[in-house]
Amino acid sequence: MSTHFTAWLTTDPNLLDQDGMHIAVLEDEERAGLWGCKGDPEIVSAVLSVPAEDGDHGEAQGEAIDLLAAAGWATVSDWDAVESGYAATVERDGSGTTQIFEGMTGRNISTYDLLDETMTTYGLDKETAHEAIAAFLASLVDDDPALILERTPVRPELLEANPTSVDIDHWLTVSNETADHIREALAAVFEPVA
Known part of the structure; x- marks a missing residue:
């Protein structure tokens, strides 16, 4: 069975409990040929230094990529705009x-x-x-x-x-x-x- 993971970058301050934007990796499940979020638990969860209120989204994406890399994940797609901020497909890095x-x-x-x-x-x-x-x-x-x-x-x-x-x-x-x-x-x- 194949696995699929998505990194969710939350930039909307109304959805956050802190000042900084948030990055999380969640496992997806296949439904009717499409991938959809499986839900908790978050495999990676971190608060970014970039503020959600008026913070630069490009800077947040860069910081998120660095944090994910440090945790052993690589982004393998562009960031797509979603209601809460951005989402990108991620995979475990090559070392395994x-x-x-x-x-x-x-x-x-x-x-x-x-x-x-x-x-x-x-x-x-x-x-x-x-x-x-x-x-x-x-x-x-x-x-x-x-x-x-x-x-x-x-x-x-x-x-x-x-x-x-x-x-x-x-x-x-x-x-x-x-x-x-x-x-x-x-x-x-x-x-x-x-």
């Missing part, structure tokens, strides 16, 4: 995977796209956002350890001198689908910032 940092407790947390996205979307500090992502990932992995596609040391050269060391930070590679499950779990717990 997402990296998540796994570090020893008490160490600095390396930045990664899903972390930045979570901090921006929900107004969380770095540690809280990372702990939430890590907890949701651990819950998913408990059910299916194969969800971790690859576990790569952040500094592989440290293993050359001490190959049995467990005191090494790693990058975990998961599918974009797994990352979307984490996004859905985050959306069920946290409120997007206004």
